[in-house]
Amino acid sequence: AQAEKGGHSSFMEKEILEQPHAIADTLLGRTDSDGALILDELNIDPERLKAIDKIIIVACGTAYYSGLTAKYAIEHWTRIQTEVELAHEFRYRDPVIGPNTLVVSMSQSGETMDTLMAVKHAKELGALTIAICNTYGATIPRESDGALYTHAGPEIAVASTKAFTSQIAACYLLGLYLSQLRGGTYADDARSIMTELSEVPAHVQTVLDGMDRVREIARFMADSRSVLFLGRHVQFPIALEGALKLKEIAYIHAEGFAAGELKHGPIALIEPGQPVFIIMPSHDTPHDLHAKVVSNIQEIRARGARTLVITEEGDEAVRPFADEVIEVPKTSMMMMPMLSIIPLQVFACELATAKGLDVDQPRNLAKSVTVE
Ligand code: G6P
Numbered sequence: 001a002q003a004e005k006g007g008h009s010s011f012m013e014k015e016i017l018e019q020p021h022a023i024a025d026t027l028l029g030r031t032d033s034d035g036a037l038i039l040d041e042l043n044i045d046p047e048r049l050k051a052i053d054k055i056i057i058v059a060c061g062t063a064y065y066s067g068l069t070a071k072y073a074i075e076h077w078t079r080i081q082t083e084v085e086l087a088h089e090f091r092y093r094d095p096v097i098g099p100n101t102l103v104v105s106m107s108q109s110g111e112t113m114d115t116l117m118a119v120k121h122a123k124e125l126g127a128l129t130i131a132i133c134n135t136y137g138a139t140i141p142r143e144s145d146g147a148l149y150t151h152a153g154p155e156i157a158v159a160s161t162k163a164f165t166s167q168i169a170a171c172y173l174l175g176l177y178l179s180q181l182r183g184g185t186y187a188d189d190a191r192s193i194m195t196e197l198s199e200v201p202a203h204v205q206t207v208l209d210g211m212d213r214v215r216e217i218a219r220f221m222a223d224s225r226s227v228l229f230l231g232r233h234v235q236f237p238i239a240l241e242g243a244l245k246l247k248e249i250a251y252i253h254a255e256g257f258a259a260g261e262l263k264h265g266p267i268a269l270i271e272p273g274q275p276v277f278i279i280m281p282s283h284d285t286p287h288d289l290h291a292k293v294v295s296n297i298q299e300i301r302a303r304g305a306r307t308l309v310i311t312e313e314g315d316e317a318v319r320p321f322a323d324e325v326i327e328v329p330k331t332s333m334m335m336m337p338m339l340s341i342i343p344l345q346v347f348a349c350e351l352a353t354a355k356g357l358d359v360d361q362p363r364n365l366a367k368s369v370t371v372e
Pocket of ligand 1 (some may be wrong): 109
C-alpha cells in the first residue's frame with residue numbers, strides 16, 4: 001500500500017494532488033476542434049434532451065454538494081429549472097416527475113444504494129436518467145438511460161476529493177451541452193464558458209503549489225473544537241463541503257452556512273477566538289455579493305471571530321478584516337468552487353494527519369454505502 005501511495009502520507013493527500021489531472025481527464029475529448037461539446041457517449045436522442053424542462057440531481061454526501069454547486073451554473077446557463085436532492089429524501093417524498101424531467105444521479109462509486117434506488121424510482125415515474133459516475137460499468141450507470149463518466153481515476157480514501165471536483169466539471173459539461181442544444185446565444189455562451197472551464201486544471205495546480213501556509217495553519221489548529229464555514233452563491237456548497245471534510249476525517253465539529261443566513265442564527269455562535277473560514281464569491285458575482293460577504297466578515301470579526309478568508313488574488317477589500325488570506329487565481333464566478341475547495345481539502349487532511357488519525361479510513365465511515 002505504501003508504494004501505491006506514491007510516497008504520499010495518505011491516499012487522500014495523493015488524490016488531492018491528482019486533481020489537475022483528474023479534472024483535465026474529465027474534460028478531455030469532449031469538445032471538437034471548434035470547441036463545441038460532443039457528448040454522443042450519452043447515447044440519448046438529442047431531441048429528447050432538447051425537450052427537457054426540469055432537472056433533478058440526486059446524490060448523497062460529497063456528491064450531493066457537487067450537485068448543489070452545479071445547480072447554480074446549470075440553471076444560469078440553460079434556464080432549465082434545476083433541483084438538487086438527497087437521494088434518500090427524493091425517493092420517499094412523492095416527487096413531481098414528468099416525461100420531460102431529467103434526473104441526474106451523481107455518484108463516485110456508482111454503487112450507493114440510496115442513489116441507485118432514487119434512479120430506479122425516477123425511471124418508474126417516467127423520467128429520463130443520466131448517471132455521472134467515476135466507476136466504469138457500476139450499477140447506477142448500468143441502470144440509467146445514459147452515463148457520463150468523470151474519469152478521475154480510482155479514489156481510495158473514504159473522504160472524497162478528486163471525485164468532487166471532477167463531478168462539478170462533468171455536471172458543467174452536461175449543462176453546457178444542454179445550452180448548446182438549445183442553440184442561439186446559449187450556444188455562443190457555452191463556447192466561451194468552455195474556454196474558462198478548460199483553464200481550471202492549471203489554476204488548481206497553482207492553488208496546490210501554494211499550500212504551505214494552509215498546512216501550517218492546519219497544524220496550528222489541530223486542537224480546535226469547532227470550525228465554521230461561510231459561503232454565498234455558488235460558494236455556499238463549498239462551505240458545506242469544507243465542513244464535511246473536517247467532520248469526516250478530523251472529527252471536529254464543523255458547520256457550513258450561507259453567509260446571508262448569518263444574521264438569522266449562526267452569528268449567535270460567534271465568540272472570541274472562534275475560527276471561521278469565509279469562501280468569497282468572485283468580484284464578477286452579480287448583485288454586489290462580494291461586498292455583502294465582506295460586510296459579513298466585518299460583523300463576525302467585530303465579535304472576535306478568527307477569520308480565514310479564501311478569495312481570488314488581489315482582493316484588497318477583505319484584507320482589513322482577515323486574520324489569514326488564502327488566495328486562488330482569478331477566474332469567473334462559476335469556476336471558483338473548483339479552486340476554493342482545494343485549500344479546505346488540504347486543511348482537513350493536514351489537520352487530521354497532525355492529530356495522528358487514519359486519514360484514509362476514518363472511524364464509522366465506508367467508501368461506498370451499499371445498504372439503505
Ligand atoms: C459515502 C462516502 C462519501 C461519499 C458518499 C457518496 O458516504 O463516505 O465520501 O460522498 O458515500 O458516495 P458515492 O460513491 O455515491 O459518490
